[in-house]
Amino acid sequence: MGAGLVEVKVAIDGEIPDFNEGYKLPAKLGHTITVRYSPHGIPFISFFAISRSYSATTVTVYSSNHSNMSISAKAKFGVNNNFENVKCLDDAVSFLHQMVRMQPLPSVFDFSKLFKTILNMKQYSAVVSLFREMQKLGIPISNFFLSIVINSYYLMHRVDCAFLVLAIYLKKGIPFDVVTFTTLIRGIFAENKVKDVVDLFKKLVREKICEPNEVIYATVMNRLSKRDHTEKTVSLLRLMEQGSTKPDIFNYNIVIDSLCKDRNLDAAISLLNEMKKKGICPDIL
Numbered sequence: 001m002g003a004g005l006v007e008v009k010v011a012i013d014g015e016i017p018d019f020n021e022g023y024k025l026p027a028k029l030g031h032t033i034t035v036r037y038s039p040h041g042i043p044f045i046s047f048f049a050i051s052r053s054y055s056a057t058t059v060t061v062y063s064s065n066h067s068n069m070s071i072s073a074k075a076k077f078g079v080n081n082n083f084e085n086v087k088c089l090d091d092a093v094s095f096l097h098q099m100v101r102m103q104p105l106p107s108v109f110d111f112s113k114l115f116k117t118i119l120n121m122k123q124y125s126a127v128v129s130l131f132r133e134m135q136k137l138g139i140p141i142s143n144f145f146l147s148i149v150i151n152s153y154y155l156m157h158r159v160d161c162a163f164l165v166l167a168i169y170l171k172k173g174i175p176f177d178v179v180t181f182t183t184l185i186r187g188i189f190a191e192n193k194v195k196d197v198v199d200l201f202k203k204l205v206r207e208k209i210c211e212p213n214e215v216i217y218a219t220v221m222n223r224l225s226k227r228d229h230t231e232k233t234v235s236l237l238r239l240m241e242q243g244s245t246k247p248d249i250f251n252y253n254i255v256i257d258s259l260c261k262d263r264n265l266d267a268a269i270s271l272l273n274e275m276k277k278k279g280i281c282p283d284i285l
Contacts, residue, residue, distance in 0.1 A: 089126055092118050096130060100137060112145045124152040141172065147179045159187030176210040182219055189223050198224075198232055205243055213245055221251060225258035233258045234267075249280055 086092050096114060099106050111134070118127050131149050134141070146165055153162035162184055169176055181204060188197045201220055204210050217240050224233045237255050240247045252275045259268035272282060 086114070086117055089118065089121060089123050092121070092123075092126075093130070100134075100139065105139065108140050108142045108145065111139060112142060112148065115145065115148050119148055119152060119155075122155075124156045127152040141168075141174075143169070143174050143177055143180070146174065147177070147183065150180055150183050154183050154187040154190075157187075157190065159184060159191065162187060178210060178213050178216050181210055181212075182216045185216070185220060192227075194224065194227060194229055194232070198236070201236070202239065205239060211244065214248060214251070217245065217247070218250055218254065221254045225254050225261075228261075230255075230258040230262045230264070249275075249283060252280065253283070 086095055092114060096111075099111065099114070115127055115131070118130070127149060131145075146168060150162045150165050153159065153165070166176075166180075168174070169180075181200075185197055185200065188200065197220060201212070201216075204212060217236070221233050221236050224230075224236065233255050237247055237251060240251065252271065256268045256271055259265075259271065275282065
């Protein structure tokens with residue numbers, strides 16, 4: 001193990017912990033996660049770092065024991081018809097309170113739609129707090145649901161905490177998707193940790209953790225180019241050429257533009273000719 005790198009192993013039960021100083025992860029049955037971090041690094045797929053502190057909105061929502069207060073989803077409460085009445089956080093909490101007492105429970109899509117509404121209110125810490133409450137009640141979740149939680153952490157500038165959510169994917173057997181990692185990558189870029197982005201992206205591709213699409217490739221390449229990392233942008237293009245998702249005109253344009261900004265016109269012309277040989281017609285850059 002390299003100097004300055006710390007590695008420990010913990011067991012996590014799939015819940016998002018409170019990130020207060022001195023919090024200890026629960027040693028329950030679950031996935032063993034390797035935790036790696038360095039003074040300047042950021043956690044990757046199989047590891048994460050516990051943040052020093054975290055402040056979130058604490059919302060006391062409901063109890064699952066009041067079966068006599070259950071509401072018939074069909075007869076007394078129309079979920080889809082009531083989303084338009086959610087105008088503020090108090091409305092959303094009240095609505096969620098009613099949803100968890102329905103018999104049967106609303107669909108995962110309905111819960112996700114409500115949380116998306118809270119996210120759009122910019123109540124990011126409330127999303128996290130309410131999600132913890134849902135976990136305690138055993139409410140079903142989906143990859144879209146988890147992506148909302150990850151996006152909330154990203155918008156709170158807490159990408160380190162967002163990586164913790166990956167443990168829930170593993171716990172629940174939910175497959176990773178490009179939306180999840182696109183958000184994480186944007187969060188790492190926001191912290192100007194370019195090397196970590198490149199390392200993470202290469203890990204996704206080479207270990208086939210998640211098959212990147214054209215959008216995530218373009219996102220990474222464009223942000224590398226804007227930060228004057230032309231060599232890394234070219235390297236990513238070559239990596240893309242080796243995978244199942246082949247570069248299109250937009251990907252090539254990003255790299256050619258980056259080479260031109262570096263005044264490396266010979267390399268730009270060479271790449272343009274290479275693109276033509278592959279049957280990709282150039283457009284106006």
